[in-house]
Amino acid sequence: MNSSNRVLYFSRNLTTHDHRFLSSLAETDYEIFFLRLENRKHDVNEISLPEKINILPPLNLNKSFKYLNLLENLDKLKTQINQIQPHIIHAGPIQTCGFLVALSEFNNLITMSWGSDILIDSQKNFLYKWITKHTLKKTSVLIADCDAVSNIAIRFGFTKERIIKFPWGIDLQKFQPGVNNELRNQLGWEDKFIILSLRSWEKLYGVDVVVKAFVEAAKSEPDLRLLLLGTGSMKSVIEKFVADNNMHDRIFMGGVINQKDLPDYYQASDLYISASYSDGSSVSLMEALASGLPVLVSDIPGNKEWIDQGRNGWLFKTGSVENLTKSMSEIYKNKVHISQVGIEARKSAEKKANWEVNFQKLLFAYQLALNPEI
Numbered sequence: 001m002n003s004s005n006r007v008l009y010f011s012r013n014l015t016t017h018d019h020r021f022l023s024s025l026a027e028t029d030y031e032i033f034f035l036r037l038e039n040r041k042h043d044v045n046e047i048s049l050p051e052k053i054n055i056l057p058p059l060n061l062n063k064s065f066k067y068l069n070l071l072e073n074l075d076k077l078k079t080q081i082n083q084i085q086p087h088i089i090h091a092g093p094i095q096t097c098g099f100l101v102a103l104s105e106f107n108n109l110i111t112m113s114w115g116s117d118i119l120i121d122s123q124k125n126f127l128y129k130w131i132t133k134h135t136l137k138k139t140s141v142l143i144a145d146c147d148a149v150s151n152i153a154i155r156f157g158f159t160k161e162r163i164i165k166f167p168w169g170i171d172l173q174k175f176q177p178g179v180n181n182e183l184r185n186q187l188g189w190e191d192k193f194i195i196l197s198l199r200s201w202e203k204l205y206g207v208d209v210v211v212k213a214f215v216e217a218a219k220s221e222p223d224l225r226l227l228l229l230g231t232g233s234m235k236s237v238i239e240k241f242v243a244d245n246n247m248h249d250r251i252f253m254g255g256v257i258n259q260k261d262l263p264d265y266y267q268a269s270d271l272y273i274s275a276s277y278s279d280g281s282s283v284s285l286m287e288a289l290a291s292g293l294p295v296l297v298s299d300i301p302g303n304k305e306w307i308d309q310g311r312n313g314w315l316f317k318t319g320s321v322e323n324l325t326k327s328m329s330e331i332y333k334n335k336v337h338i339s340q341v342g343i344e345a346r347k348s349a350e351k352k353a354n355w356e357v358n359f360q361k362l363l364f365a366y367q368l369a370l371n372p373e374i
Helices: 016-025 067-084 094-104 126-137 147-155 181-187 207-220 235-244 259-267 283-290 321-333 335-352 355-370
Strands: 006-011 031-036 088-092 109-112 139-144 163-165 193-197 224-229 251-255 271-274 295-298 314-316
Touching: 006 016, 006 067, 006 094, 016 031, 016 355, 031 067, 067 094, 088 094, 088 355, 094 109, 094 126, 109 355, 126 139, 139 147, 139 355, 147 163, 163 355, 181 259, 193 207, 207 224, 207 235, 207 321, 235 251, 259 283, 271 283, 271 321, 283 295, 283 335, 295 321, 314 321, 321 335
Parallel strands: 006 031, 006 088, 088 109, 109 139, 139 163, 193 224, 193 271, 224 251, 271 295, 295 314
Antiparallel strands: none
């Protein structure tokens, strides 16, 4: 082992977000070890991680994490901790990776909330509340991506001064304002008003609300089009609704889009939409803002931290098909004024969503854990 501080980055799986964290951490002086709880298939491969990252075997190689296997997982984690002797463990989500580290009695835990672990999971039942409270009790520093997460952690008894607000952020060079006419032409929607949805087709993200509202708005606004990306457990329900309403010519279901192609879809659209029932600082919302794309999103606390009504986007009443339909129609009717909203959207992203700037807050959290007197 060299003399640099060792960090064990412990996450549930290897997602695009984990990849971004690890790639940036690889450029620091820390010695980084990556441990994941599960080995579920994902669109990111370990091979693509920087060579500097020390990759450890997943705790659950061929199965998902279950609380029934808690002691087995805890033993494996303790073995890794004893071998690595990390100075810091950066772990999340709270009720899985964070909880395991809390049980290990390791005394320098940085817990990173992934948003829904605090906003939703911590409220599920008595057991989840206890797990959340115990993990936070054993946490040295909490990384929260928005005030909504911070406020709930404080209600659980966590010290406000030990919370670092880190809204993650995005690559402002990758996501920029522009117009992608090629994609619009491919769709045959050159002169149409394109609304973009790319949240997972799960109840939590309200994609069914988006589709229902769009169908209603499209009845009176024939130039509206919906670019519906993603997939999920509601796939059959959504596809049936589109078919039953004969909307195949106005709704394009493009499936899951590769990360490198995402900027093209933002630049081919006129309005980004999300009807999520819960979010921290949504990465796709930040990407849309950075792309200069006006946004229409549910009025949940996480979104309110980003959207100033009518200036850089719009908010609608969460879960309300009627309110969303009305908002879609009004924005379309006033589309001549939408370009200024896009300009303000980009400004807000430059101010608050710059990954390179925000990443420094994560490094400060590490320093705070290493030097509690800061």
